[in-house]
Amino acid sequence: MKQVIRQKYTNAELLEIVKKANEKAKALSVPLSKRIFNEYCRLNYGSMLIGIISKQFSISAAQRDGWSAVLKQIGVEPPKKFSAESIIDHLYKLYIEKGKQPTEEDIAKSGMSLSTVYRYFGKTSNAIKSMYEAKGVEQEYNLPSNVAAIRKLDRAGDSLRHLPIGLEESPVNEQGVVLLFGKIHFAIGFPSIIKVQQDFPDCKAYSIRVRGQRHRANIEFKFKSSSYYRSRRSAEQWEDKVNYLVCWEHDCKSFNQKIKFVQVIALKDELKKKEVIEVIKSHYSGKLQVVEELI
Numbered sequence: 001m002k003q004v005i006r007q008k009y010t011n012a013e014l015l016e017i018v019k020k021a022n023e024k025a026k027a028l029s030v031p032l033s034k035r036i037f038n039e040y041c042r043l044n045y046g047s048m049l050i051g052i053i054s055k056q057f058s059i060s061a062a063q064r065d066g067w068s069a070v071l072k073q074i075g076v077e078p079p080k081k082f083s084a085e086s087i088i089d090h091l092y093k094l095y096i097e098k099g100k101q102p103t104e105e106d107i108a109k110s111g112m113s114l115s116t117v118y119r120y121f122g123k124t125s126n127a128i129k130s131m132y133e134a135k136g137v138e139q140e141y142n143l144p145s146n147v148a149a150i151r152k153l154d155r156a157g158d159s160l161r162h163l164p165i166g167l168e169e170s171p172v173n174e175q176g177v178v179l180l181f182g183k184i185h186f187a188i189g190f191p192s193i194i195k196v197q198q199d200f201p202d203c204k205a206y207s208i209r210v211r212g213q214r215h216r217a218n219i220e221f222k223f224k225s226s227s228y229y230r231s232r233r234s235a236e237q238w239e240d241k242v243n244y245l246v247c248w249e250h251d252c253k254s255f256n257q258k259i260k261f262v263q264v265i266a267l268k269d270e271l272k273k274k275e276v277i278e279v280i281k282s283h284y285s286g287k288l289q290v291v292e293e294l295i
Contacts, residue, residue, distance in 0.1 A: 014053055017041070019074050028257060031111040032076060034067060035235055042236075082112070084120045084130075091131040101128060101142050104229045105252070115232055158268075163277070164284040170268070171248045174223045178202070180267055181221070181246055187279040188270045190217070200233060201242045209244075209263075217243040225264050226252035235259050 009017070018032075021040040025032040034050050041049045050067065057066030057073075068078035082090070090112055094102040104124050108114055114124070121127035129141050158170040165183045170176070178196065181203075185193060189209035196203045200220070207217035220242045222228060228238070228245065229252075238259045245255070250266035270276050 009049070009052060011056055014049065014056065015070065015073060017045070017049065018053070018070055020044075022074060022076060030109070032071070033111075038236060039239075082116050082120070087112070087117060087120055087127060088131045088134050091127060092135045092137075095131065095135075095137070101139070105226060108229050114229065118232065160271075163271070163280055165280065171223065174221055174227070177221050177223055177246060177248050177267065180248075181219075184267070184270075184276070184280055186283060187276045188265065188267075190219075200237070203246075207243070219244045219246050220262075221245075222247045224248065224252070225250045225255050225266070228252070228255065228259070238262055 018037065021037045022032045024040055025036050028036075030036060038050055041047065053070055054066040057069040071078045090110070091102060091107070094106055094110055098106060102110075104114060107117065107124070117124055117127050121130060125141055125143075131137070132139055132141070159168065160170055160180075161168050165180075167180060167183060171180055181190075182193065182196075185191075185205065190205045190207050191214070192206045194204040194206065194216070201218040202221045203219040205217055205219060206214055208214050209217075218241055220238070222245060225245060225247045227247070231238075235258055239261045242262050245262050245264045247264065247266055249268050250264050255264055256262070
């Protein structure tokens with residue numbers, strides 16, 4: 001990260017920084033948002049400049065609308081202020097473009113924040129159902145595959161009977177990921193768990209995954225890596241507070257394009273490694289022998 005001692009910027013300098021950030025956003029095929037701009041500034045200038053821009057380009061001191069003003073000056077259309085009706089129109093446009101029900105990932109990539117959808121409709125399914133009704137679309141709402149896996153309680157996971165961990169099937173939801181991690185953490189670079197909590201992030205543990213050196217690490221659990229789109233946390237919050245995303249399946253290869261400094265650990269992939277299986281079997285073999293003797 002570049003460190004810049006100078007703290008004051010002229011309007012011309014700020015405009016040039018915004019232009020560079022916009023070029024970076026175009027290269028990533030994403031709209032220039034405050035989040036993208038803040039991330040760009042943090043990485044290249046050592047601080048976030050959105051507050052300075054809001055102040056220096058605002059029309060009045062009472063109304064900090066400088067971000068929209070500076071976007072107009074560089075020829076970028078400011079983000080829309082959504083209403084329930086405009087969200088429905090946006091979702092319908094996505095539905096027509098995709099030719100199918102848009103996913104939360106589709107919505108997030110289209111430039112609309114999921115938190116905006118949640119604010120007006122509570123959850124994405126309500127918004128899509130409202131869109132179908134308002135636009136006269138004769139289609140039933142389809143549960144996304146990861147949600148369907150959670151809802152369908154009789155669905156069996158992959159067999160884990162080859163492992164002596166007392167768990168016969170693989171996770172089908174986030175709770176299963178937490179349970180499995182608790183049984184094999186020592187074999188995948190986390191010698192001990194400090195605590196599991198309701199606060200963000202979900203878990204604090206000691207890790208040796210970085211050059212074998214023991215250090216404290218923050219962990220967030222998800223069933224699949226794509227589930228992070230459902231999180232109401234910003235990319236900045238993820239990067240500031242989370243070191244590892246532990247999931248069952250890594251199905252979102254664009255994850256580190258959005259959140260660069262969080263390592264994804266897919267337990268499904270870890271359990272395919274011969275060295276991991278050997279450590280697990282060695283760890284539990286003595287304990288199983290003691291249990292059998294007690295029985």
